[in-house]
Amino acid sequence: MPAAPLHISIVGAGLGGLCLAQALNRRGIAFDVYERDAAPASRTQGYRIRIDHMGQQALEACLPAELFSLFKATSALPVQGVNLVDTQLEAVRGKWVDAWRRASGEAGSCEADDLSVNRQTLREILLEGIGDRVHFGKAYVRYREGDDGRVLTSFSDALSSVSDLLVAADGVNSMVRRRRLPAAMPADTGFVCVYGKTYPAPTVLERISDLLPSRTSIVFGDGLAVIIDPMRFRPQPAGYRLSKPEDYIYWAVVGAREKLGIGWEGGDALSQDELAARLERTTKEWHAGLRALFQEGDRSALAMQPVRTADVPSAWPGNAITMLGDAIHSMSPAGGLGANTALHDAHLLARQLGEAAAGRLPLRAAIGSYEAAMRGHGARAILASQRATEVLLGSRDSRHGRPEPVLAGQAPRALR
Structure with a gap:
């Protein structure tokens, strides 16, 4: 029935x-x-x-x-390869390289490539x-x-x-x-994610390191990490009314609030100018070609979310x-x-x-x-x-107790 x-x-x-x-x-x-x-x-x-x-x-x-x-x-459009670097854009080894390659559809993987x-x-x-x-x-x-x-x-x-x-x-x-x-x-973990985007105009590309506009990059800092992904799009498919985004370089900085100089304000409490100022102070010792990515970012697109x-x-x-x-x-x-x-x-x-x-x-x-x-x-x-x-x-969040060991194949693919 x-x-x-x-x-x-x-x-x-x-x-x-x-x-x-x-x-x-x-x-x-x-x-x-x-x-x-x-x-x-x-x-x-x-x-x-x-x-x-x-x-x-x-x-x-x-x-x-x-x-x-x-x-x-x-x-x-897919990008080839991943940069694993520190804040001076020097290569970092031993940080989930194998897991990233499997996630990228390298030979031997039975899974489809991730799509950005x-x-x-x-x-x-x-x-x-x-x-x-x-x-x-x-x-x-x-x-x-x-x-x-x-x-x-x-x-x-x-x-x-x-x-x-x-x-x-x-x-x-x-x-x-x-x-x-x-x-x-x-629960609030004590971490925040500050994310934004930078449009790759010729004058902007002159300031940004050549490493960043063509490959995914993961930057490992002292209690901070940055995920960078170039976003380049195909011509808009016909027959649909979709807003066509311009090409841009996506970036997200994640870390403890104190590392970023951010208090316990809500996500909307800080203005975009204040967020930019905190990023500027946090990254003042970083490689100039990396700092430029944030400095040239679209200020109106800057946002922060607490990590819960x-x-x-x-x-x-x-x-x-x-x-x-x-x-x-x-x-x-x-x-x-x-x-x-x-x-x-x-x-x-x-x-x-x-x-x-x-x-x-x-x-x-x-x-x-x-x-x-x-x-x-x-x-x-x-x-x-x-x-x-x-x-x-390189640390656990404050929501949970003693950190467990990272198992092979379970490392992260990228920030959302």
Whole structure:
């Protein structure tokens, strides 16, 4: 006997929430996505994201074939090789070289090459074809479980929705998780990530070291690390209204707050001029060709995020509210695993909801099966990200105890 039609409410229109929405759309499952931001590009959310083999598999499973092809076509042109250097741009040895080469599709690897994409472009692709079901300017307020097992969710503009399942995809500061699992709050590690981009104009390239514009670079400092990735794009594919990013050099500086001269302000408390001044002071002894990358950066694009991480809690009693991505397993960006894990969550949850929609599995059993799998792979990703932080920064984060040894093949690929 066919199951009754399902309706899914998703709070959060980030990559994980939109990937889930696309997968539900493919399966004919009704959904609505609610996002507190006023518009898709109303807030800085990062400039480069590296999609690994797991993330690509999830996107291929969740997106229509033409959108998955569009995702690949809009990724940055691949670069050859990786610079592993110190702050004077001298070569560094013994820092996860082998793991990086395997991640880059070297001969002998059975995995697809990682793809670097502009985060905003990927978000626009994930909105294709479902824009009428994604509602911006809708801040989550509360939810209430009904006697019939369904969920009433209320939003700041007095809008409400009734659904069979509420999915929290609203990131590290998830308000849904605060009520659903109040003990699962992520902790501030004491690290921050300052990220930006530099446009490679001829006058800028004259000042920047020749090492940086053509290869991925990982710079190891004293308790600091920098990830640098050139982002060069192909001509815009026809038939889609995507914002075309200019070519740029992406960079992210991660380290302890005190190393960067940053206090415990929130991510929006420091102006971009203040962030630039702190970078200037922090890097004053670094190689001039490296410092120039920050000095020539687009000041309006400069942003900071605190690094938070959490342990995935032990199994919890099931109901009609679940979570994915940073809303439940936030982690350090050092491993480049956060977004890929969220995409994997979306794939797993959609697959289980498809079983429920087809009447092959009760809805609560489908949710429970997803959550068990999500807890397992989320915990593994958090551990890998902790180890990656140790490799990049030479220290453990303050959220966790004695650092564990880094195992071969588990070193980080890149910051998100």
